[in-house]
Amino acid sequence: MAATADTRANTPANTPANTPANTASRTPAKARSGLARMEQRWGMLFALPVVAGFLLFTAGPMLASFVISLTDWTIGGKTSWVGLDNYQRMFGEDDLFTKSLRVTLYYTMLAVPLTLVAGFVVALLLNRDIRGRGLFRVLYYLPVLVPSVAGAVLWTWIYNPEFGLLNQVLRGIGLPTSQWIYDSSSAVPSLAIMAAWGFGNAAVIFLAGLQGVPRHLYEAIETDGGGPWAKFRYVTVPMMTPTIFYNLVMGLIATFQVFNEAYVMTSGGPDNATLFYNFYLYRTAFTEGRLGYASALAWILFLLVLVATSLVFRSARRWVYYESGEAR
Template sequence: MALNGQRRLERRWGWLMAVPAILGFVIFTAGPMVASLVLSLTDWQIGGTPAFVGAGNYTELADDELFWKSLSATTYYTLGAVPVALIVAFAVAMLLNQKVRGLPVWRTIFYLPTLVPAIANVVLWIWIFNPDFGLLNSLLRQGGLPAGMWIYDENMAVPSLIVMSTWGFGNTMVIFLAGLQGVPQHLYEAVSVDGGGPWHRFRHVTVPMMTPTIFYNLVVGVIGTFQVFNQAYVMTEGGPNNATLFYVYYLFRKAFRESEMGYASALAWVLFMIIVLVTFLLFRNARRWVYYEMAGAR
């Protein structure tokens, strides 16, 4: 079919407009990914010449105690941070979906922590967790409760960071809020007509209608928390005794401190595969509990 002038023009400009995005992806994402895949098959220290070792780095990983340690620390963090963030964000979104006075102000307040730059946030929490003069222990002491060592204690470090991560639930909350506003009113009315109370409305309308949003936030949360880095980098340097040796921090340390680029690339690919696998499993499992109003619209 011959294209007329207008359509040819549009086609050409369409491509042209898309070029920056495509180039950005190819140069800064796809290219480095391919490079790191190749590098992961080599023994390469910065400054040296890469030597091909096949799957050597990957087999070495299996015997690397710190690899397993970092994987378990990260999994621990994900298993804690994601559910807590989902529950808190959902609860606050429910509250902010009520018709109360000063609603925009409340919404702003709850969203504000998200706007704090990552490092400023971390520095603030270092102070909050300080065993001697931090906010948390001061409050506990005033309440006559035992104070903790928080991020300076091997067993408390990851739970402390989970608490801290919850603080930045603003984005998740906004998405929930949008979802809540999309729940059709007539369903609530139907429950009321049948004599149902608030619990029934929540259990039989809100939750089922929100499952796609919950699912979305779950997937995004899992992917994000598997890549947790700032806290380990700025607050704990992976300590104490490797308690917070998160995967990406370990990868960073291997790559840029020990300059083991080949090994670090292998670490990166293993993490990528883990995230792909977990996401795949989540989607498989989603069929059982996620409800889409328009069946087949997925």
């Protein structure tokens, strides 16, 4: 009995492990921890299809194409490991690679500015309070809804030098006609004009950006005695630079991958004048059957797009401005 009394006397009455307060505070912590683990498991479960899809249909094929680019795999023939020979041949011996790269860059320098200017001008007009504004917005967006192949067939007829719509109009007003896509000097500019016809997506994004420009900035210009030009120069253009930047990047990526126009309208001609890079890649892979070399071309295209967009992002620090007035 004395030993028991001494043990009880030496044991603190308010030991943390035995206090009701600590027991009560520990239970919600366990519950919260269990809830967090359950949410984490469910989050991983819902993200699993996306991650699996990326690994199976994006990362996996990219890795496989890189391995294939290091071989001389030809459909129906033997496959052997060649290392970097495909890349060396591309930059040293393949004149069509250089030609397709020049054609694609030329098309990009024409099509992207034309599309941006056309979309921006139309967005400025559609942003005005005019009668039938909704109808005009629908009409200007309709070309985007036309399938690209159908649009290519339509423009093939428009560009026909014998009975095409454009030459008929030019003859009617007494101006000289053109061979359009059937002449090597005018083929790429003609396709760039066709690309500008589909400015609807850029116009819609520009219109959304214009409607987000704060009205009080225009009122400040009016207070200082500025007119429409001052509003456009000092408010509209600076506040629209993030939208211009977005459309520029998306247009740049799209023009580097142009394909349908060459495939449907010109087959890369005349005299390889419209041998776009993507069309050359397709022809190498599925017409000539050289899958190893085509995979190397695909990786060079990926690097070209990556470098081009990176340069645009770096330049954005100097000309893209946000409402805070700071460039990013």
